[in-house]
Amino acid sequence: MKAKIALINGDGIGPEIVREAKKVLETIEKKYGHEFIFTDIDMGGCSIDKYGVPLTDEAIEIAKRSDAVLLGAVGGNVGNSRWYDIAPNLRPEAGLLKIRKELGLFANLRPALLYKELADACPLKTEISKAGFDMVIVRELTGGLYFGDRYTKEIDGVRTAVDTLVYNENEIRRVAKVAFDIASKRRKKVISVDKANVLDSSRLWRNVVEEVAKEYKDITLEHMLVDNAAMQLVMNPAQFDVVLTENMFGDILSDEASMITGSIGMLSSASLNESKLGLYEPSHGSAPDIAGKNIANPIATILSAAMLLRYSLGLDKEADNIEKAVGKALKDGFRTADIYTEGMTKLTTTEMGDKIVEYI
Amino acid sequence: MKAKIALINGDGIGPEIVREAKKVLETIEKKYGHEFIFTDIDMGGCSIDKYGVPLTDEAIEIAKRSDAVLLGAVGGNVGNSRWYDIAPNLRPEAGLLKIRKELGLFANLRPALLYKELADACPLKTEISKAGFDMVIVRELTGGLYFGDRYTKEIDGVRTAVDTLVYNENEIRRVAKVAFDIASKRRKKVISVDKANVLDSSRLWRNVVEEVAKEYKDITLEHMLVDNAAMQLVMNPAQFDVVLTENMFGDILSDEASMITGSIGMLSSASLNESKLGLYEPSHGSAPDIAGKNIANPIATILSAAMLLRYSLGLDKEADNIEKAVGKALKDGFRTADIYTEGMTKLTTTEMGDKIVEYI
Numbered sequence: 001m002k003a004k005i006a007l008i009n010g011d012g013i014g015p016e017i018v019r020e021a022k023k024v025l026e027t028i029e030k031k032y033g034h035e036f037i038f039t040d041i042d043m044g045g046c047s048i049d050k051y052g053v054p055l056t057d058e059a060i061e062i063a064k065r066s067d068a069v070l071l072g073a074v075g076g077n078v079g080n081s082r083w084y085d086i087a088p089n090l091r092p093e094a095g096l097l098k099i100r101k102e103l104g105l106f107a108n109l110r111p112a113l114l115y116k117e118l119a120d121a122c123p124l125k126t127e128i129s130k131a132g133f134d135m136v137i138v139r140e141l142t143g144g145l146y147f148g149d150r151y152t153k154e155i156d157g158v159r160t161a162v163d164t165l166v167y168n169e170n171e172i173r174r175v176a177k178v179a180f181d182i183a184s185k186r187r188k189k190v191i192s193v194d195k196a197n198v199l200d201s202s203r204l205w206r207n208v209v210e211e212v213a214k215e216y217k218d219i220t221l222e223h224m225l226v227d228n229a230a231m232q233l234v235m236n237p238a239q240f241d242v243v244l245t246e247n248m249f250g251d252i253l254s255d256e257a258s259m260i261t262g263s264i265g266m267l268s269s270a271s272l273n274e275s276k277l278g279l280y281e282p283s284h285g286s287a288p289d290i291a292g293k294n295i296a297n298p299i300a301t302i303l304s305a306a307m308l309l310r311y312s313l314g315l316d317k318e319a320d321n322i323e324k325a326v327g328k329a330l331k332d333g334f335r336t337a338d339i340y341t342e343g344m345t346k347l348t349t350t351e352m353g354d355k356i357v358e359y360i
Numbered sequence: 361m362k363a364k365i366a367l368i369n370g371d372g373i374g375p376e377i378v379r380e381a382k383k384v385l386e387t388i389e390k391k392y393g394h395e396f397i398f399t400d401i402d403m404g405g406c407s408i409d410k411y412g413v414p415l416t417d418e419a420i421e422i423a424k425r426s427d428a429v430l431l432g433a434v435g436g437n438v439g440n441s442r443w444y445d446i447a448p449n450l451r452p453e454a455g456l457l458k459i460r461k462e463l464g465l466f467a468n469l470r471p472a473l474l475y476k477e478l479a480d481a482c483p484l485k486t487e488i489s490k491a492g493f494d495m496v497i498v499r500e501l502t503g504g505l506y507f508g509d510r511y512t513k514e515i516d517g518v519r520t521a522v523d524t525l526v527y528n529e530n531e532i533r534r535v536a537k538v539a540f541d542i543a544s545k546r547r548k549k550v551i552s553v554d555k556a557n558v559l560d561s562s563r564l565w566r567n568v569v570e571e572v573a574k575e576y577k578d579i580t581l582e583h584m585l586v587d588n589a590a591m592q593l594v595m596n597p598a599q600f601d602v603v604l605t606e607n608m609f610g611d612i613l614s615d616e617a618s619m620i621t622g623s624i625g626m627l628s629s630a631s632l633n634e635s636k637l638g639l640y641e642p643s644h645g646s647a648p649d650i651a652g653k654n655i656a657n658p659i660a661t662i663l664s665a666a667m668l669l670r671y672s673l674g675l676d677k678e679a680d681n682i683e684k685a686v687g688k689a690l691k692d693g694f695r696t697a698d699i700y701t702e703g704m705t706k707l708t709t710t711e712m713g714d715k716i717v718e719y720i
């Protein structure tokens with residue numbers, strides 16, 4: 001097949017990890033006789049440097065005309081970067097929020113699983129981690145506090161700031177459906193996380209999720225309060241299959257879940273809209289401290305490329321091929337620095353990309 | 361001294377744990393020649409059953425006229441309790457939110473520490489837990505999403521729910537001062553948690569916290585994004601001394617931090633206002649499943665009573681005495697069921713209370 005893939009290097013280690021993922025995609029292209037047309041897009045700090053804004057309208061147009069977008073990471077060190085001396089809506093992260101909104105990427109899927117080979121890196125004790133875990137967090141990505149009205153003003157001389165958490169039933173329903181659809185192909189359990197004992201938006205969330213659940217008779221639905229979910233992730237991660245939640249809770253819980261795997265350098269993510277167009281990116285950040293050293297782990301980005309093939313292009317076999325190659329590289333003891341343990345073979349970013357290409 | 365202490369049994373295990381804490385307070389009263397006048401207040405499900413509301417105005421008046429309030433826990437099983445078939449503002453938790461607001465309890469202090477004797481219960485692996493940790497989370501308790509305007513309505517036939525996150529500089533300043541004051545008596549480090557890359561309220565939060573920091577030259581201030589904080593708690597809890605954050609983030613992070621200690625039955629909390637009046641309660645919930653069995657752990661409530669003596673009545677020596685007695689009970693191998701491990705002596709709720717009384 002012929003497909004247009006937009007590539008966003010972004011900042012920090014972004015260019016290095018996207019380079020390896022592109023190499024992998026090109027290998028798949030050749031092996032299976034596809035034609036992938038790659039176009040580069042600037043986003044984040046590098047776009048600020050060139051254009052004064054973290055994402056230009058032209059860049060969005062290219063993304064919209066693509067079949068899928070693969071992103072490295074954006075942003076720098078908040079403390080010591082010129083990209084943070086400017087208005088919030090001009091900072092690197094604003095580019096990310098803008099592309100999510102403009103492409104309507106309402107469903108963010110973040111798998112968090114314990115890799116058997118990397119179980120030693122799990123911060124939880126063996127008693128808990130030995131059960132293993134494998135969950136997907138489905139986070140609503142274009143609503144809630146992230147996109148509600150906000151302002152700061154003086155009221156009687158007192159600075160006051162307001163953010164708004166808004167959800168309507170349609171926004172909740174469409175992301176709930178995504179969660180139930182994914183659960184259908186997995187262990188058939190959805191845990192919906194909210195704060196229904198306090199928030200109106202959570203009570204509506206809970207009602208709509210229950211309506212959607214009626215259409216999925218074979219899926220078990222449970223509700224969990226967000227404070228309890230933050231505890232359960234640590235105590236008993238094995239209980240989670242699909243976790244469905246709103247934007248801000250999803251931000252917090254998906255990061256907590258990633259960390260619990262102990263190998264955030266391995267975790268991919270997909271952000272999907274109503275059509276097949278999706279944005280794919282590693283769950284980790286731009287890691288400015290190790291940028292340019294060729295030591296970053298490209299696997300999360302390579303697995304994001306596999307998700308891209310699966311969800312946006314419908315190329316399941318090709319996605320499987322990449323995932324298996326990654327599995328084999330791990331099994332054969334190849335590791336980048338972040339996941340290295342004694343007795344394994346340490347590889348650079350480039351070498352890890354090459355190894356996975358070789359196994360494809 | 362003479363002091364008026366209001367007691368709220370609440371629901372579930374509430375009456376059992378408050379009973380033991382009262383016993384401890386009475387022991388202190390005798391030993392040190394104080395006069396404590398105890399008054400019972402109904403709150404939560406038991407108040408709904410009696411009065412149809414989770415907290416009556418009379419109850420609030422009693423609380424306001426007291427020097428301190430000691431609370432067990434409120435609420436039942438959301439799934440199968442008559443207390444949840446009613447409007448949200450009439451449910452048990454509404455009583456808790458109401459008393460916080462009416463007494464102006466804006467600063468919630470939640471210590472989360474690893475007890476050496478209970479380190480085995482910590483869900484983190486030894487590599488991480490061996491460093492130990494001992495933090496206090498200072499959570500703003502009367503603002504933010506919890507108390508902003510909210511409504512649900514149909515907009516063009518589409519159900520829409522809105523919650524509002526509001527903070528003004530005064531609300532931020534006063535809770536920040538509490539955090540810095542506590543840090544002064546501890547390891548002199550405040551980590552302020554926000555989501556300043558997205559929220560206006562977080563950007564105001566950050567500015568005001570920095571203003572307050574200028575008055576505390578010997579305290580180190582760091583800012584951390586909430587998603588990162590959720591990760592750092594798991595990876596490296598030892599880095600935290602005082603954590604300062606807004607209401608909803610504090611709800612999530614303080615529960616995560618409690619769970620990381622592995623012994624939530626040991627964790628106390630205090631909610632303070634501008635005067636000395638405070639509400640003291642265990643960090644755990646009402647545990648309806650084990651209610652009435654005399655197996656609940658009363659230590660969190662007993663330690664909350666110690667905090668009450670320290671913060672509301674200024675009785676440091678007496679508070680120390682309780683804390684030491686608890687420490688000795690642990691050291692001597694006495695455990696309730698929730699923290700029991702082989703080789704220890706298992707005690708009931710009453711027996712644990714008696715043991716601590718004996719050691720005082």
Ligand SMILES: CC(C)[C@H](C(=O)O)[C@@H](O)C(=O)O
Nearest residue numbers: 075093096097251557558587
């Ligand atoms: C960079 C930031 C705005 C973003 C978010 O909060 O959504 C990030 O934390 C993420 O999870 O992708």
Ligand SMILES: CC(C)[C@H](C(=O)O)[C@@H](O)C(=O)O
Nearest residue numbers: 197198227435453456457611
């Ligand atoms: C019961 C609930 C409203 C409450 C809260 O969210 O504040 C509880 O979780 C707590 O932390 O005290």
